[in-house]
Every structure is written in C-alpha cells, then in structure tokens.
Amino acid sequence: xxxxxxxxxxxxxxxxxxxxxxxxxxxxxxxxxxxxxxxxxxxxxxxxxxxxxxxxxxxxxxxxxxxxxxxxxxxxxxxxxxxxxxxxxxxxxxxxxxxxxxxxxxxxxxxxxxxxxxxxxxxxxxxxxxxxxxxxxxxxxxxxxxxxxxxxxxxxxxxxxxxxxxxxxxxxxxxxxxxxxxxxxxxxxxxxxxxxxxxxxxxxxxxxxxxxxxxxxxxxxxxxxxxxxxxxxxxxxxxxxxxxxxxxxxxxxxxxxxxxxxxxxxxxxxxxxxxxxxxxxxxxxxxxxxxxxxxxxxxxxxxxxxxxxxxxxxxxxxxxxxxxxxxxxxxxxxxxxxxxxxxxxxxxxxxxxxxxxxxxxxxxxxxxxxxxxxxxxxxxxxxxxxxxxxxxxxxxxxxxxxxxxxxxxxxxxxxxxxxxxxx
Ligand SMILES: [Zn+2]
Numbered sequence: 001x002x003x004x005x006x007x008x009x010x011x012x013x014x015x016x017x018x019x020x021x022x023x024x025x026x027x028x029x030x031x032x033x034x035x036x037x038x039x040x041x042x043x044x045x046x047x048x049x050x051x052x053x054x055x056x057x058x059x060x061x062x063x064x065x066x067x068x069x070x071x072x073x074x075x076x077x078x079x080x081x082x083x084x085x086x087x088x089x090x091x092x093x094x095x096x097x098x099x100x101x102x103x104x105x106x107x108x109x110x111x112x113x114x115x116x117x118x119x120x121x122x123x124x125x126x127x128x129x130x131x132x133x134x135x136x137x138x139x140x141x142x143x144x145x146x147x148x149x150x151x152x153x154x155x156x157x158x159x160x161x162x163x164x165x166x167x168x169x170x171x172x173x174x175x176x177x178x179x180x181x182x183x184x185x186x187x188x189x190x191x192x193x194x195x196x197x198x199x200x201x202x203x204x205x206x207x208x209x210x211x212x213x214x215x216x217x218x219x220x221x222x223x224x225x226x227x228x229x230x231x232x233x234x235x236x237x238x239x240x241x242x243x244x245x246x247x248x249x250x251x252x253x254x255x256x257x258x259x260x261x262x263x264x265x266x267x268x269x270x271x272x273x274x275x276x277x278x279x280x281x282x283x284x285x286x287x288x289x290x291x292x293x294x295x296x297x298x299x300x301x302x303x304x305x306x307x308x309x310x311x312x313x314x315x316x317x318x319x320x321x322x323x324x325x326x327x328x329x330x331x332x333x334x335x336x337x338x339x340x341x342x343x344x345x346x347x348x349x350x351x352x353x354x355x356x357x358x359x360x361x362x363x364x365x366x367x368x369x370x371x372x373x374x375x376x377x378x379x380x381x382x383x384x385x386x387x388x389x390x391x392x393x394x395x396x397x398x399x400x401x402x403x404x405x406x407x408x409x410x411x412x413x414x415x416x417x418x419x420x421x422x423x
Pocket of ligand 1: 048049050198234286287
C-alpha cells in the first residue's frame with residue numbers, strides 16, 4: 001500500500017511507480033491525471049461472464065436453474081442468437097463493466113468472433129472463449145464445427161493480439177460426449193489455450209452425470225485428460241474434499257460466481273477450502289441473466305461475506321484475499337498474470353481508480369477493507385486498458401451512451417413481442 005504515489009505509463013505499459021514529488025521532478029508527462037482522495041488498484045478482472053446476455057437481464061427472474069434455462073433463456077436464445085444481438089449485448093456489457101472498473105473479462109458465448117471484434121473496437125481487454133456443445137445452434141453445427149470455427153475465427157485471427165487472448169469454453173459436461181471432449185483436449189493442447197467450463201454448478205448436474213456416465217463431472221474430465229493447469233472450473237459449488245484436492249494437485253483454477261450461485265439456488269462454493277488446498281480462485285459475475293449485474297466489486301463483497309458463513313468463521317477470507325480474487329488471482333486463473341493483475345513496472349497499464357471521498361467510505365483506516373466492504377461501483381472514477389483512458393471521471397470515452405440505450409430498448413421490444421406471441 002503506497003500513499004501519495006504516482007504511476008508512470010509509457011506506451012501501453014507501466015513504466016514506474018514512485019513518490020508523487022519524485023514523479024513531478026522525473027517526468028514531464030504529455031498527460032497528467034491527478035486524483036486526490038482516490039485509490040488506484042489493478043484493473044479489475046471478471047473471470048466468468050456471458051457478456052451478450054446483458055440483453056436478457058431481468059427477462060426470466062425468480063426461477064431455479066433448470067427451469068431458468070429451459071423456460072427462460074433457451075427459447076429466446078434459439079430465436080435471437082445472432083451476430084447482431086451479440087454485438088449489441090457485448091457493447092452494453094463492456095460499458096457496464098468499464099463503468100464498474102473492470103478492464104478484462106473472460107467470455108463464454110456464441111459468435112465469439114463478434115465478442116472479440118466488439119472488444120477490440122472499444123479497446124477492451126478480453127479472453128474470448130469459444131463455446132462448444134454437441135447440438136447445433138445459430139453459430140455452429142456440432143462439436144467439430146465449433147472447434148474449427150473457434151480455432152479459425154478466434155484463435156488464429158487473434159494470436160498475439162495486444163488485447164485479446166483465447167480459450168475453449170465447453171458449456172458443461174452434460175453438453176459434450178466423450179468423443180467431443182477428446183477432440184477438444186487435443187486441440188486445446190495443440191494451441192496451448194485454457195479450457196473454461198461450468199463445473200459442479202448444481203446438484204442436478206452432478207446427479208445427471210452419475211446417471212449418464214457413472215462418474216461425477218470432475219472424475220469424468222480427469223479420465224478424459226482435461227483435469228490440468230489449463231482448466232478453469234466455473235462455479236465448483238458441489239465439490240467434495242477429495243475433489244478439491246484433485247483440483248489442487250492438477251493446478252486447475254476456479255471462477256467463483258457467488259451472486260449467480262445464490263440467485264439460481266445452486267449453493268455456496270467452499271472458497272476457504274479451495275484456498276487452504278492451494279486452488280487459485282478468481283471472481284466472476286456470470287451473465288446478466290443470472291446475477292443480474294456485471295459488478296466485480298459487489299461480487300468480492302458477496303464472496304467475502306458468504307465465505308464467512310460457509311466456513312462458520314468471521315475471518316474466512318481477509319479483505320486482501322477478496323481483492324486478489326478480482327485482480328492477480330483472477331489473472332492467474334486466466335493464465336495472464338505475467339501481463340495483468342497487479343501494478344508493477346513492465347506489466348500492461350490496466351488500472352482502475354476509485355473515489356473514497358464518499359460518505360459510505362469514510363473514514364479510511366484501511367483502503368483495502370474499504371474497497372471490499374464499503375465501496376460501490378459508482379465510485380469508480382477512471383479506468384485504463386493498456387494505458388488508454390476508457391473511463392474518464394465517470395464518462396466512457398469509446399462508447400456512445402445514447403446509442404446503447406436505444407439499441408437495448410429495441411431488443412427489449414423485439415424479445416417481448418416474441419415472448420407474447422409464444423404464450
Ligand atoms: Zn456461466
């Protein structure tokens with residue numbers, strides 16, 4: 001924790017961290033941003049989201065997971081999933097995330113090439129997950145088609161891109177046959193990309209796996225050669241102590257999405273046990289249809305509170321640990337911690353500035369505690385991605401607010417008309 005310090009940025013990277021007075025003498029910056037009373041943190045990272053689903057926010061609330069998918073989300077997705085919806089939904093999501101201090105997100109959705117294009121257009125950093133399922137959708141026909149489209153349209157096109165990295169994002173173990181998983185593993189190994197999958201999210205998922213294969217999902221992935229340091233297990237709510245040990249020894253990461261787990265009544269992930277076992281845990285918002293906000297500050301507060309209840313210990317997760325889950329540890333789960341997740345010379349200049357001169361954040365005994373327990377997303381004043389100032393005193397610099405609101409309204413009308421016709 002450094003007080004009265006400055007961060008110097010050159011090109012897209014952090015050049016130096018030094019006391020304010022020394023910075024004034026050493027550098028003659030072309031742009032100088034001063035924010036007294038604020039705290040500068042590494043740009044927040046959202047380790048799991050379905051960005052385009054912002055357009056389904058509030059569409060099917062108050063349903064348990066299976067009914068939410070079957071009655072709420074899937075019919076609308078089947079009708080409307082398209083490049084146009086993904087572009088508009090992703091832009092809304094990026095606006096929401098930047099305004100909440102999020103500078104990088106890991107996405108899992110159809111039309112991933114459109115998610116990537118949109119992120120690049122807005123200068124947002126992202127890990128783009130190619131979805132993989134065995135059934136046809138508007139984007140691809142079968143697992144082989146998802147995989148080849150993902151490697152051509154996303155991985156090859158964005159290899160070594162300054163903003164975009166890629167992964168495979170099979171929806172869940174129920175969605176793929178053993179043969180499809182094997183095909184995916186071979187390609188993921190070959191391209192050396194992470195595999196991002198909803199895993200042990202609900203009791204019904206584990207029961208269905210036992211019925212269909214005689215194995216719990218983690219065991220099945222292990223048998224298929226997918227339980228390794230490239231795996232990012234999203235949710236990991238219903239896991240036994242031996243399964244936690246298995247994730248730890250494999251070096252797999254977990255994306256913890258506490259609000260989504262509560263909303264869909266999935267349960268509470270054993271975060272304290274993950275940390276004790278040495279599993280790296282990043283924080284995720286999940287999609288806006290199941291949260292309903294893409295707000296990582298709100299998620300770390302929720303994560304810290306829930307961990308206490310789950311572990312029956314008021315200090316189960318320290319505030320500093322919670323903040324790491326949204327920064328450096330999230331970067332580790334995405335295998336990007338050599339580039340982002342902390343404020344260090346040489347790393348990419350992804351930075352978030354938060355105003356603590358607010359009633360709810362005063363007085364400041366401990367800025368980290370204040371960030372985790374007493375800060376709202378509205379207090380985020382500025383955000384930079386690769387040194388570019390994307391949020392400047394609360395105003396987005398690459399996104400037109402009126403255009404986003406107009407398109408959101410148009411989608412609401414189209415989707416409402418469709419749902420009314422079906423009834
Ligand atoms: Zn999800």
